[in-house]
Amino acid sequence: MKVNYKLIPILISCGLLFSACSKEDKLDSKSVFVDSEIPKNALDTYLYNTYTKPYNVEILYKYVDRESDMTYRLVPAPYESSIRLSKLMNFLIMEPYTEVAGSKQFLKNNFPKIITYTGSVPVQTNGVIILGTAESGTKVSLYNLLGLNETSGKDVAFLTGQFFKTIHHEFQHILNQNKAYPSNFKEITGTSYVDDDWNSTYPATAVGIGNAIAAGFISPYASKADTEDFAELYSYYVTRNQADFDAMINVTGSTTAGRALILSKLAIVKSYMKSEWEIDMDVLRANILARYPQLSTFDQTTLN
Structure with missing residues (x-):
């Protein structure tokens, strides 16, 4: 009989445990941590339709610290300059390669997957100015968008020297890696x-x-x-x-x-x-x- 009295507390404890588990099952399944969506502006939509959708290329014109070289003091690219460079790059880079290759597949397979824009330029301790860099065959960083305006945007020498020669140069590195x-x-x-x-x-x-x-x-x-x-x-x-x-x-x-x-x-x-x-x-x-x-x-x- 004493054994039966000892079992009663144990059974009561188990009942409480199952009751607690049952209550937890009734918790709201929706997380309290909800990611807020940032509305897309006109440039975001243009970049998606012109680069991401056809070529699987993402252009980061907003400053992203993890994608930037923290060795240098750099400033973000101006919105207006980001529009100019994106349209010019499509006109002078993406379209020529696509027409010569006969399809978008060449760029889709080989062009860098991420392109970052930065307003200022990195300057090394020896005075060398960096116009662009390529990383791991997937990313190209372009600088000096602060210098891209209505006048310089029509200057072939400026555009070639500051941006498009650099893009061809870095793209060639990626082709060589492949x-x-x-x-x-x-x-x-x-x-x-x-x-x-x-x-x-x-x-x-x-x-x-x-x-x-x-x-x-x-x-x-x-x-x-x-x-x-x-x-x-x-x-x-x-x-x-x-x-x-x-x-x-x-x-x-x-x-x-x-x-x-x-x-x-x-x-x-x-x-x-x-x-x-x-x-x-x-x-x-x-x-x-x-x-x-x-x-x-x-x-x-x-x-x-």
């Missing part, structure tokens, strides 16, 4: 690359640039490494007409031997783009150059 270029490219000037000393070896002066050309490099920065050399040659070639390109390699201080080295490497770049990506660089360049005269009347502000 498909390696021939090893014989590096062999042409393999012993002459100077790594991080490029800025002091070939300073951005008339003499420094001439010496770089004489050594077989299209620019001082091309002397840093063969990867940069390849991207520099590509980006300079597709954004300039033949007369301007010839003028580049015929500056004071250049040599016949240096020009021959550059042209030998350029031939490999062209062959690589044709054989690996089915992109004819001359056709791409012609398409891009044909758009330059239209910049004077191109609508850079209307979103539709």
Whole structure:
């Protein structure tokens, strides 16, 4: 009989436990933590329809700290400049590649998935200004949108130097990561690359640039490494007409031997783009150059 009396408290405890569990089952299933949706503005809609939907590319024009280089003091891109660059990039980058490739698939498969805009420019301790960076074959960061306005937005030299040469350069890095270029490219000037000393070896002066050309490099920065050399040659070639390109390699201080080295490497770049990506660089360049005269009347502000 004593055993029965001991079981009663235990049974009562179990009853209370089941009762508590039953009450918990009646809690509201809706979470108290609800993410608020930020309404899309006209630019958000344009970016989705023009970049994200057809190319699977996301453009971040609003400052996102996790996507920014915290090493530098940077400021966000102005809204108006973000509109201009987005429309100009579609006109001078996305459309030419799509037309030459024959479909949007080439860019959808290979173009960086994230592009960030920043108002200011990062400046290294040695005074070198960074115009753009690429990370892990998926992201490209563009700077100096503070300098993009109604006047500069129609200036081919400004647009090419600040943005579009940079985009082609960084895009080429991504293509190279997906498909390696021939090893014989590096062999042409393999012993002459100077790594991080490029800025002091070939300073951005008339003499420094001439010496770089004489050594077989299209620019001082091309002397840093063969990867940069390849991207520099590509980006300079597709954004300039033949007369301007010839003028580049015929500056004071250049040599016949240096020009021959550059042209030998350029031939490999062209062959690589044709054989690996089915992109004819001359056709791409012609398409891009044909758009330059239209910049004077191109609508850079209307979103539709």
